[in-house]
Amino acid sequence: MKSSSLKNENQLLLQATIDPEAFAKIYDYYFTRVYNYVRSRVNRSSMADDLTSQIFERVLFKLDKFHPERGSFRTWLFTIAHNIITDYLRNQEKQHIVSLDMVRELACARNGPEEVYILQESQQDLQAALELLNNRERNLIGLKFWAGLNNRQIAQMTGLSESNVGVILYRSIRRLQLALKKEEACENE
Structure with a gap:
């Protein structure tokens, strides 16, 4: 990094x-x-x-x-x-x-139909789990993992304390993990 x-x-x-x-x-x-x-x-x-x-x-x-x-x-x-x-x-x-962008991206995918379906399903599961979080939690996860910011930088940007950022991220990730496990369990039934 x-x-x-x-x-x-x-x-x-x-x-x-x-x-x-x-x-x-x-x-x-x-x-x-x-x-x-x-x-x-x-x-x-x-x-x-x-x-x-x-x-x-x-x-x-x-x-x-x-x-x-x-x-x-x-x-x-x-x-x-x-x-x-x-x-x-x-x-x-x-x-x-x-x-139509999403349709075009699927049509242009280099993977076969099965891989595209599995990837799309995984992305939908993750998106559904992210939707369970509130806007602030989704934003903090985006800043941390996609933007690569550390907790101090996120705290400066959002006005939260650094420890509060860490707690919110921890709880949000835990909720995502539980939601994804629950979704996986439902699919396996």
Whole structure:
């Protein structure tokens, strides 16, 4: 796993306000983690692409508003990501659209029909288990496991204490494990 911050990050951030090359290094370093976090919260890959683009666009536009003395760049970046995803999800609650992306992804899968079905079933089980969690719990799991943030960074971003983040994550993971075991037991009957 990558180190917690980019080498010479603060210098690059200062330079990025005037030099696109410096921002490109920041973008390259953080892209995968941001995309994974977005993808963990959004089912459609095309929408994850769009939201990730919006996140980096907003970061670039507001880069002069970042102050390292207030917290790490990573925390600031994922706060922006969290806000954009939250806005998107709020809007989606108002609309119920059938995604053709999911159909296209299944049709283009390189695996055979049986593997696709098993993978899809596993993903549906995980998604169903995640739906048992509240929004805050799902968000913390996304930040921890898909974005790769540590508990301290999540605490800074969410306003929770570091120990509270740890407790919520532990309980959420435990609930997921129990839900998945219960689902597996029901399938085996």
